[in-house]
Amino acid sequence: MHPEDHNFPAEVNWLLEEGYFGYLGTSDSRGNPQVTPVIFVRESNSVFLTISKVSKKVTNIRQNERVAFLVDIRDPGDLANNRALLTEGRAKIYGILDVLSNLGRALRVRALLLKKYPKYAAFYATKGSLLPKPWRATLFISRLLVEVKICRFSYMREAKPVALGRPAE
Amino acid sequence: MSQASAFAKRVLTEEAFAYFCTTDMQNNPHVVPVFFLFDLTRCHAYFLFSRDSKKVRNLRLRPRISFTVDVRDHVNPLENKGVMMQGQAKIEPLDDPDVDREYIKHLFEEKYGWSSSQSFFRHDHAERVLVDVTVRKISCWQGPTFVSCPSFCVASREPGYACVSSRGRVDYAQGRCSSTGSP
Numbered sequence: 001m002h003p004e005d006h007n008f009p010a011e012v013n014w015l016l017e018e019g020y021f022g023y024l025g026t027s028d029s030r031g032n033p034q035v036t037p038v039i040f041v042r043e044s045n046s047v048f049l050t051i052s053k054v055s056k057k058v059t060n061i062r063q064n065e066r067v068a069f070l071v072d073i074r075d076p077g078d079l080a081n082n083r084a085l086l087t088e089g090r091a092k093i094y095g096i097l098d099v100l101s102n103l104g105r106a107l108r109v110r111a112l113l114l115k116k117y118p119k120y121a122a123f124y125a126t127k128g129s130l131l132p133k134p135w136r137a138t139l140f141i142s143r144l145l146v147e148v149k150i151c152r153f154s155y156m157r158e159a160k161p162v163a164l165g166r167p168a169e
Numbered sequence: 170m171s172q173a174s175a176f177a178k179r180v181l182t183e184e185a186f187a188y189f190c191t192t193d194m195q196n197n198p199h200v201v202p203v204f205f206l207f208d209l210t211r212c213h214a215y216f217l218f219s220r221d222s223k224k225v226r227n228l229r230l231r232p233r234i235s236f237t238v239d240v241r242d243h244v245n246p247l248e249n250k251g252v253m254m255q256g257q258a259k260i261e262p263l264d265d266p267d268v269d270r271e272y273i274k275h276l277f278e279e280k281y282g283w284s285s286s287q288s289f290f291r292h293d294h295a296e297r298v299l300v301d302v303t304v305r306k307i308s309c310w311q312g313p314t315f316v317s318c319p320s321f322c323v324a325s326r327e328p329g330y331a332c333v334s335s336r337g338r339v340d341y342a343q344g345r346c347s348s349t350g351s352p
Contacts, residue, residue, distance in 0.1 A: 021241050025190040025198035033198050033235040035190035036253055068198040070188065079185050079281065084202055119244045156201070 009164035011155055015085040016042040019071035020116075024049065024148075026060035026067050026091075034060060039120065040069075041112035045150050047087070048109045050143040058093065058144060067091045069148050084156040087148070094145040106145065177252050177309050180238050181207040185281070189216065190235045191227035199223055205236070206276050214254065214302040215273065217263075225260065225298055232258045234302060247312035256304040263297045273299060 008016070022040045027033040034056055040047045047069055051057050061067065072084035092098075099106045114121045124137040136142040155162050187205040192198050201224060206215040214236065218225050228234065239251030261268050 020243060023188040023200050023237065025188075025200035025235075027190075027192045027196055027198050029196075031192045031196050031231050032233050032255065033190040033192050034253070034255065035188050035198075035200050035235050035237045037188075037237065037239050037241070037249070037251060064196050066195070066197045068190070068200040070200040070202070072202050074186060074202075079204075082186075082202065086200060088197060088199075120246055123246060159202075 008153070009155070011083070011164055012085055012153060015071045015073070015083065016047065019073065019085070021071075022047065022049075023070045023072075024057060024067060025070070026057050027064055028060045029063040039113075039117055040071075041109060041116055043105065043109055043112060046089075047148045047150070048112075049146045049148070050113070050137070050139070051146050053142060053144055058146075061091045061093060061146065065090045065092070067148055069150075080158050082156075082158065085153060086156070087150045087153040089148045089151045092147045092149070094147065099139075099145065109145065176250055176311065177307075178209060180240060180250060180252050181209070182280075184238045184240065187214075187216075187236045187238045189224060190237075191224045192231055192233070193227050194230050199227055203236075204277070204281060205238070206280060207238075212304045214256070214304060215276070216300040216302070217273070217277065217297055218300055220262070220296050220298050225300070228258050228260055228300065232260075234258045236302070245312075250311050251309070253308045253310075254302075254304045255306040256302045259301045259303070261299045261301060262295075263299055264295050268299055 020039070021037050023035050024038050025033060025035045036055075036057060038049050038051065040049050042048075067089060069087045069089065070084060071087075072082060075081035094102070094106070128136045133142055139145060155164050185204065186202045188200055189203045189205075190198055190200045203216055203218070207213075208215070233255070234257070235253065235255045237251055237253040239249065242248035263270055263273075
């Protein structure tokens, strides 16, 4: 399904808003894939991540902007009762000029991250300096802001693809 | 057993889901949650997939894969743990006489506790393939740092294999897992 605007189906909206962890699939220029868990926020038709500058993900995205991003919920009591949203899109790493020219959006993303992950934010505020520099939360020093613009998505329920109805109002 | 080995072994044997990543010929990654088995002795992972699924179509063209198994902590990022593997996949049709279906069935049911009526084997064998992944690289992390290579890692005993060291860099030291460079 190709999203035309941010009025995704309700199930998609719910996972993008409420999903706590996502899995980012990247690959290098030779097609070697990598998948790792990330935290994220949704902003319009994109998800935003903050990724360590030294991570392999960043190296891969610089070589190949095409990424997959999956959000799912698991039911520990019933392994078959799961929901997953797979989005495919293009990743953009924000440099300082990109942030400055999209300052409103960047500040919105920061506010969304702080609101969605208050305990992580508190941890980084109080104990972040104890971490190795590459894993601290400081933008540009340690981390980069990455936008994944959603180009396509598919929704899975109980491990099977499901065609969703019309976009939510 | 080292702490890294113990936690990696626990994650790989007890966690139900892996996140499996393939790429197509245009280098578009594809990620899906899947059930899995991990053989600590051989450092191989096993998956049962639908023959016509997107991931299997990708594997037929590009057998290089990555999968991650992790434990999430909603409060403290230092408690997030995970193992990410990269390797080479081989597709074996379940109706292939060389595939020991009963053994695979036993392993999956032992891990997931399904009865025969609920198991993957309720499906037509012709529609399923066994995907056998030879793991060539393992990265383990606890919180924000990489941890040393687990003792079962194939890189610890086979030349030419790689793992991510405790400092987060790949090292290929002729079959040894050692730490070089900075993250």
